[in-house]
Amino acid sequence: MIEVKNIKKGFGERTVLNGVSVTMQAGKCNLIIGASGSGKTVFMKSMVGLLVPDEGEICYNEKDFNKLNNEEKKEIRQQIGMLFQGSALFDSLTVEQNVMFPLNMFTKDTYAKKLKRVNEVLERVKLKDVNRKFPAELSGGMKKRVGIARAIVLNPKYLFVDEPNSGLDPQTSLVIDKLVKEITTEYDITTVVNTHDMNSVMEIGDHIIFMFQGKKEWEGSNKEIIFNKNERLNEFIFASDFLKDAKDMRMLEQTGKINNDRDMDKLLKG
Amino acid sequence: MYWKELMHQCNEIGIGSLGIVVIISAFMGAVSALQTAYQLVSPVIPMSTVAQIVRDTVILEFAPTLVCIVLAGVVGSKIASELGNMRVSEQIDALEIMGINTKAYLVLPKILAAVIVIPLLVVVSAALGIYGGQLASTTAGILSPQQYETGLLQYFQPYNVFFALVKAYTFAFLISSIPAYYGYHVEGGALEIGRASTKAVVVSCVSILGADYVLAALLLH
Numbered sequence: 095m096i097e098v099k100n101i102k103k104g105f106g107e108r109t110v111l112n113g114v115s116v117t118m119q120a121g122k123c124n125l126i127i128g129a130s131g132s133g134k135t136v137f138m139k140s141m142v143g144l145l146v147p148d149e150g151e152i153c154y155n156e157k158d159f160n161k162l163n164n165e166e167k168k169e170i171r172q173q174i175g176m177l178f179q180g181s182a183l184f185d186s187l188t189v190e191q192n193v194m195f196p197l198n199m200f201t202k203d204t205y206a207k208k209l210k211r212v213n214e215v216l217e218r219v220k221l222k223d224v225n226r227k228f229p230a231e232l233s234g235g236m237k238k239r240v241g242i243a244r245a246i247v248l249n250p251k252y253l254f255v256d257e258p259n260s261g262l263d264p265q266t267s268l269v270i271d272k273l274v275k276e277i278t279t280e281y282d283i284t285t286v287v288n289t290h291d292m293n294s295v296m297e298i299g300d301h302i303i304f305m306f307q308g309k310k311e312w313e314g315s316n317k318e319i320i321f322n323k324n325e326r327l328n329e330f331i332f333a334s335d336f337l338k339d340a341k342d343m344r345m346l347e348q349t350g351k352i353n354n355d356r357d358m359d360k361l362l363k364g
Numbered sequence: 365m366y367w368k369e370l371m372h373q374c375n376e377i378g379i380g381s382l383g384i385v386v387i388i389s390a391f392m393g394a395v396s397a398l399q400t401a402y403q404l405v406s407p408v409i410p411m412s413t414v415a416q417i418v419r420d421t422v423i424l425e426f427a428p429t430l431v432c433i434v435l436a437g438v439v440g441s442k443i444a445s446e447l448g449n450m451r452v453s454e455q456i457d458a459l460e461i462m463g464i465n466t467k468a469y470l471v472l473p474k475i476l477a478a479v480i481v482i483p484l485l486v487v488v489s490a491a492l493g494i495y496g497g498q499l500a501s502t503t504a505g506i507l508s509p510q511q512y513e514t515g516l517l518q519y520f521q522p523y524n525v526f527f528a529l530v531k532a533y534t535f536a537f538l539i540s541s542i543p544a545y546y547g548y549h550v551e552g553g554a555l556e557i558g559r560a561s562t563k564a565v566v567v568s569c570v571s572i573l574g575a576d577y578v579l580a581a582l583l584l585h
Contacts, residue, residue, distance in 0.1 A: 171463030180454055
């Protein structure tokens with residue numbers, strides 16, 4: 095379980111995180127949402143240890159990550175898989191070498207065994223015949239899938255995903271979201287996703303944390319988010335008139351005030 | 365220590381730079397032989413002195429300094445842009461998250477490889493420079509091969525080779541560590557990678573010249 099206790103982080107005069115506390119639910123998809131500049135990326139980088147918070151604790155199984163020695167940190171890091179916004183695949187290595195990289199670094203398995211595992215995870219992310227290709231030869235969606243394969247090859251306990259849908263078309267975004275959700279359930283890992291894609295929120299958001307100006311503004315599930323009363327959150331998720339109308343319709347539908355397509359049509363026209 | 369990465373870097377820096385080192389060394393020796401012969405007009409100085417001057421200038425200055433300045437451009441810009449690109453595209457972050465010490469994995473093998481391989485390139489360069497001088501002077505009819513060989517053996521001081529190697533090791537460290545620093549700490553995008561690469565080469569070249577002067581002042585008394 096990942097527990098974040100009152101973390102604060104600033105850069106010079108600017109405070110980016112101002113006392114965020116949250117518990118990431120184990121075996122679920124935890125989504126961090128918020129507008130650009132709300133502190134999501136700094137929050138995630140602090141959680142994975144790329145940034146050291148000025149105050150507060152980040153606990154993995156009740157141990158404060160930043161108070162651990164290098165060996166203990168290394169041990170936890172080997173339980174972490176991360177998919178980066180730009181996939182962060184190693185340019186000079188093929189897909190197979192990229193996915194095999196963590197196995198080469200941390201296992202003493204034979205090449206045949208490692209190759210078997212690489213092919214297993216590549217198949218799991220629905221990639222075939224790409225072993226010998228270089229990242230530059232892949233599409234954005236394929237790169238993300240290779241990134242996921244590399245992140246899960248060591249059977250991590252925690253999966254961090256930064257903006258999984260950036261630069262992808264809506265259909266590919268859905269495929270990636272679905273894959274993240276399936277892997278979370280299948281491997282029983284704690285997944286933390288940084289996103290501002292509302293499709294992802296509705297599709298895979300078991301537990302959602304809304305950040306606003308470096309603070310946790312709201313927390314709940316994808317079922318609760320539609321009916322939330324938080325003004326800032328509503329401004330963020332229902333940014334366009336179209337989405338506002340959609341929300342109104344959904345609420346009317348829930349309360350039984352509209353119940354068929356003709357009523358919805360009337361509402362839209364009216 | 366990441367041996368595989370060290371071997372890879374030795375190959376990249378050593379074999380990758382061999383072509384340019386061969387070309388500049390041969391021409392530098394040839395040109396210095398012709399220009400020395402042109403300036404040596406006194407009838408009391410034997411022409412074999414040309415070989416002696418070529419030998420000493422190549423060993424003392426041209427092979428270590430000139431070659432390392434060229435390598436600062438070739439190797440330095442490669443190191444800075446490679447690390448800069450890895451930083452900007454979050455590849456370094458990905459390694460950190462895997463629990464890999466990125467300085468030990470990415471920076472150290474580059475510096476060690478440079479320190480191992482560049483002095484070897486300097487030795488190759490010195491040999492080729494001297495041979496280039498012989499080829500140019502005999503082709504131009506300035507000296508016979510025997511006269512050139514006689515000149516090469518006159519007043520030879522092995523200490524000069526030691527001095528050249530001290531310079532080569534020092535410059536190799538500068539050529540690799542300065543660009544590694546600039547590349548590793550890039551922030552921003554493609555523009556910043558280009559800037560870091562240029563800055564790394566400029567700072568490396570100036571540092572080589574500064575170190576060249578300091579070493580000459582300290583060791584050539």
